[in-house]
Amino acid sequence: LISRLQALLGAPVEIVAELGSTNDELVRRALADSQALALPDMSLLVTDYQNAGKGRLDRTWEVRPGEALTFSLLLRPVAVPPETYGWFTMLMSCAVTQALRDHGLAAQTKWPNDVLVGTRKITGILAALVVTPGAAPAVVVGTGLNVSTTHLPVETATSVQREGCNLGRADLLVDVLEKFLPLYRRFCADPTELTVPDGRLRTVVESQLGTLGQRVRAELPGAQAPLTGRAVGLDDHGALLIRPEGGRVRAVSAGDVVHLRP
Ligand code: BT5
Structure with a gap:
């Protein structure tokens, strides 16, 4: 899996058995690597079990060991104006939505950082800005996708299995990244695809946005x-x-x- 992911992303990939939060860990590592020597654009950190996951506003993101897909991507979008970094969360929501729809789930994006199936939340996304003096800012985009969740942390949650799909975490990870990459590359190549009202990428994002x-x-x-x-x-x-x-x-x-x- 690791070599397949590395070939897809063209960047280092690490899968760890357990940690606190993939976002916190990747932010910490990115701060220590301001010259982008160890962690270039699209570096990926995945864990089997995230025991102290974060939501927005100091909320927690809860999953049981082995039951969720949990990963963070480090983005170094040099050509993208920092004031438009908010779009990265939406691009990841869009990628997850597309991947789930391909497997027959009636997924939709809920502004700004959730993916729902029906009215239930199947994925939460959290972005963090990494600012180091003298270096271009970077962004960490973390994704938690409930997969085989037998114990759902809140009544409003659902999982891929609960929705009747038996796909495993590795396949889902590849699917989501394969959807994310072209969206990300298009945005980096021409940010106006999102930042002008009739931009082609804006139309794609809006078409998935149930809100x-x-x-x-x-x-x-x-x-x-x-x-x-x-x-x-x-x-x-x-x-x-x-x-x-x-x-x-x-x-x-x-x-x-x-x-x-x-
Ligand atoms: C989010 O926050 O939805 C962002 C979640 C981001 C998680 C990823 S996992 C990888 C990376 N590393 C991290 O530490 N975090 C990211 P928010 O919109 O604030 O929603 C949080 C709320 O969702 C909680 O207060 C619960 O109500 C609910 N919740 C918690 N765990 C859930 C789960 N597994 N499935 C669905 N809902 C959940």
């Missing part, structure tokens, strides 16, 4: 009241555009979004 068109409630960090309205699009940085009833469209760049029933 669009829905009535949503957004809990915004630091705001007193949630924002309720219809999700009408994405802006050039990947923020969600929400139109409150009778109000002006607002761009939401961070926060939790709930899809409301019609």
Whole structure:
């Protein structure tokens, strides 16, 4: 598996039996490798068991040993403007969604970092910025995909097996990376494919995004009241555009979004 992944990514791949968090570990290693000597673009860290997984806002990401696909990719996107790095989370959500759809699962992306099957969460994605003095910034994109989860940590979760698909973690990993690579390469070759409204990659991302068109409630960090309205699009940085009833469209760049029933 490792040589197959290395050939696919053209970068080092490491699979470890157990660790705290693949994101934390890869960020730590990237900080120690500011010249990108050991860890070039697309370096991959995978673990069988992540015992202290992180979600956003200090939340935890929980899985049992051997039951989930857990990996982080180190991206060094030199040609991409840092203010558009938010798109990497969406590109990974898109890749996971495409891979799951290829296996017959009715997956959709939920803005900004989840993949759902129906209304249940099958994947969470978390990106971290790595800034080292004198070097170009890097991004770590971590993905947790519930695979054979017999014990689901929350009632709202699901797994590949629970959805009736018996694919193993190794095959899923290759599938997801094969979907991610062309998306990533297109973005790096021409960031405007995402950063202009009719960019071709933007159209692909939007077509997988189940949040669009829905009535949503957004809990915004630091705001007193949630924002309720219809999700009408994405802006050039990947923020969600929400139109409150009778109000002006607002761009939401961070926060939790709930899809409301019609
Ligand atoms: C996320 O946060 O969904 C981001 C999860 C990222 C996990 C990957 S695994 C590799 C890399 N290394 C890490 O340490 N993290 C990344 P958020 O949107 O904040 O959602 C977190 C919430 O999802 C929790 O508060 C739970 O309610 C729920 N949750 C926890 N574990 C889950 C699971 N296995 N499946 C579905 N939902 C889960």
